[in-house]
Amino acid sequence: MDxxxxxxxxxxxxxxxxxxxxxxxxxxAVLAEMGEVPAGSARVAWLxxxxxxxxxxxxxxxxxxxxxxFAAGAVGLVWIGxxxxxxxxxxxxxRVYVTGxxxxxxxxxxxxxxxxxPVHGGWAPRxxxxxxxxxxxxxIAAKAVKDRYGSKLGAYFVIVPEFWVLEIVLLLVIxxxxxxxxxxxxxxxxxxxxxxxxxxxxxxxxxxVLYGLAPFGVNVDPNGPSLKWWGxxxxxxxxxxxxLVGRLAARDTRPAVLTPEKGALQGCLAASCATATAAxxxxxxxxxxxxxxxxxxxxxxxxxxxxxxxxxxxxxGGCETCDPVNTVIPPSLRHEYWVEISVGQAGIxxxxxxxxxxxxxxxxxxxxxxxxxxSRGTRGRAGGGPHAAxxxxxxxxxxxxxxxxxxxxxxxxxxxxxxxxxxxxxxxFDARVGHVFTSETCADLAGxxxxxxxx
Amino acid sequence: xxRRSGFSAQTLSVLASLEAxxxxxxxxxxxxxETRLRSGTLYPILIRLAERGLVEACWEDxxxxxxxxxxxxxxxxDGLALARxxxxxxxxxxxxxxxxxxxxGGRRVAARGA
Numbered sequence: 001m002d003x004x005x006x007x008x009x010x011x012x013x014x015x016x017x018x019x020x021x022x023x024x025x026x027x028x029a030v031l032a033e034m035g036e037v038p039a040g041s042a043r044v045a046w047l048x049x050x051x052x053x054x055x056x057x058x059x060x061x062x063x064x065x066x067x068x069x070f071a072a073g074a075v076g077l078v079w080i081g082x083x084x085x086x087x088x089x090x091x092x093x094x095r096v097y098v099t100g101x102x103x104x105x106x107x108x109x110x111x112x113x114x115x116x117x118p119v120h121g122g123w124a125p126r127x128x129x130x131x132x133x134x135x136x137x138x139x140i141a142a143k144a145v146k147d148r149y150g151s152k153l154g155a156y157f158v159i160v161p162e163f164w165v166l167e168i169v170l171l172l173v174i175x176x177x178x179x180x181x182x183x184x185x186x187x188x189x190x191x192x193x194x195x196x197x198x199x200x201x202x203x204x205x206x207x208x209v210l211y212g213l214a215p216f217g218v219n220v221d222p223n224g225p226s227l228k229w230w231g232x233x234x235x236x237x238x239x240x241x242x243x244l245v246g247r248l249a250a251r252d253t254r255p256a257v258l259t260p261e262k263g264a265l266q267g268c269l270a271a272s273c274a275t276a277t278a279a280x281x282x283x284x285x286x287x288x289x290x291x292x293x294x295x296x297x298x299x300x301x302x303x304x305x306x307x308x309x310x311x312x313x314x315x316x317g318g319c320e321t322c323d324p325v326n327t328v329i330p331p332s333l334r335h336e337y338w339v340e341i342s343v344g345q346a347g348i349x350x351x352x353x354x355x356x357x358x359x360x361x362x363x364x365x366x367x368x369x370x371x372x373x374x375s376r377g378t379r380g381r382a383g384g385g386p387h388a389a390x391x392x393x394x395x396x397x398x399x400x401x402x403x404x405x406x407x408x409x410x411x412x413x414x415x416x417x418x419x420x421x422x423x424x425x426x427x428x429f430d431a432r433v434g435h436v437f438t439s440e441t442c443a444d445l446a447g448x449x450x451x452x453x454x455x
Numbered sequence: 456x457x458r459r460s461g462f463s464a465q466t467l468s469v470l471a472s473l474e475a476x477x478x479x480x481x482x483x484x485x486x487x488x489e490t491r492l493r494s495g496t497l498y499p500i501l502i503r504l505a506e507r508g509l510v511e512a513c514w515e516d517x518x519x520x521x522x523x524x525x526x527x528x529x530x531x532x533d534g535l536a537l538a539r540x541x542x543x544x545x546x547x548x549x550x551x552x553x554x555x556x557x558x559x560g561g562r563r564v565a566a567r568g569a
Binding site: 023025026028029030031032033035036037045046047048049050051052053056057 | 482483484485487493494495496497498499501502512514522523524525526
C-alpha cells in the first residue's frame, strides 16, 4: 500500500508539471494535503482524485489537444493507408508514404518553431494549420487507397526505379507544402492583415471550380474543352490575389509588416499560398473521388476504331513496351488491366500540378503585388481602380494619430490581461509588447490588440 | 427549480462548509471530510469558485514542522454574500419541499382513512 501511494504521489507530481502554472498549484495542493489523509485506501483514493483533477484540467491545455488530434489523424492514416502483406505492387510505396508523412508532420512544427517562432496569433493561422494538416492526411490516405486499387494485378505492375524516383519527389513536394504552411503561419513571417484568409479563400474557390470541371482529374467528356485551357484560366488566381493583397499591404501601416517593397513580397506570399491551396485542394478532392468511386473513372483513351479487347488495351495502357517483366497480359485480364491502369493514371495531373503551382503563384503574385503597391502610391487612395471595393483592412477612427506613452501603457495592460487569461502565449506576449514600444500610431497599437476581446 | 441558485448540491455543501466560519482558512482535506466529497470532486469545485472570485486561496505561511505547507481556502466577501443567499434559497426550497411532501403524505393518510 505504501508503495502504491508513493507511486501515485510521484505520478501526480510529474503530471502536475504539464499543467499551466495557475492550475498546477491545485494539483500541488492535493499533494500537500496527502499527509492529513489517513494512510491506506483513503489516501490512495485521495491521490486518485488528484490524478482525475489533473486529467480534467489537462484536456484544456492547448498542446495536449493538438497532440491528441494529430495522433488520431496519424492513426487514421495508418489504418487506411498501411496495407497488409499482399502481391499488390503499391504496398511498399504506400508504406513509404505513410511513414514519411507521419514523421514529417510530427517533426516539422518543431523545426519550424525553432527557426520562425510559434504560430502567429489570431484565428486564421491556426485554422490554416489545422486545415492543412487534415488535407495532407486525407491526401495520403486517399492516394494509398487509389494506388492499391490501381495495382491489384500486382504481377503486371512492376515498380521500376524511375517510378520510385517520381513518387519520392512527390512525397518531398508534399513535405514541402507542410513546411510552407507552417512557415507562412508562423510569427516571424508577418503577412498583412487578411493576406492569409484572402489567399486561402481565393485558392479554395478556384479549387472548387476546377474540381467541378474534372472530378476525376481527367476529361470526362472527350469532346469538351481541354483541361489545359482551364489550367491557363486558373492563372488569374495568383494575379488577382497578388493585386488585392498588394493593395491591402499598401494600406497596412503597422511597422511590423514587412518593408520595403512590401507589396511585391506580400503579393508573392499570398499568391503562392493561394495557388498552393488550390493545387492541394484539387489533388485531395480528385484523389478522394477516385478512391471512393474507382468504377466511375473514365477509361483512358477510347477503344481504337478497329475495336476488340487488344486494341482497347493498347489504347488504354500502351504498356506492352514499358513493362519489363510481363509484356503480355492474358486476354481475360485485359479489361481489368485497362481499368486499373486508368485508375492509377487518373489524378496524376492534379498531383503533378502540386509541384510547380506555388512557384507560378509566387512569381505572378510578386509582379501583381508590386504593381498594385506602386499604382496605389502614384494614384493615391481615391483612384482605387477595380480593387478598391475589395474587403478593406479594418481602419480605426483617428488611427493615424501619433501614439502617446499612455496609449502604449494601456495597450500593454490589455496584453497583460490577455496573457493572464491564457489568451496569449508567453512568446506571443513578449513579441507584441516589443511591437508596442516600436509602434508610432494609434492604429498600430489597435492592431496589436485587435484579436483580444474586451474585458 | 431545485437548483435556482445555479449551484450543484456538491457546490452548495462546499459553500456551507466554508460559510460556517467565514474568517477561518481551511485546508482541502478538512473540507473533504466536512462535505464528504472526494478530492476529484472537491478540487474542481474549488477551482471554479476561485476563478469566479468567490473563494480566496493561498499557501500557508512559514515552514510547518514535519509536513509541507498547506493550500488554504476561505470565502471572499463576494463569495460570502453569494453563499449566504444561495444557502438561504436552498433552505427555503427544502422547507417548501418538506411542506409539500408533508401535505401530500397527510392527504394520502386521509384518503386511506376515508
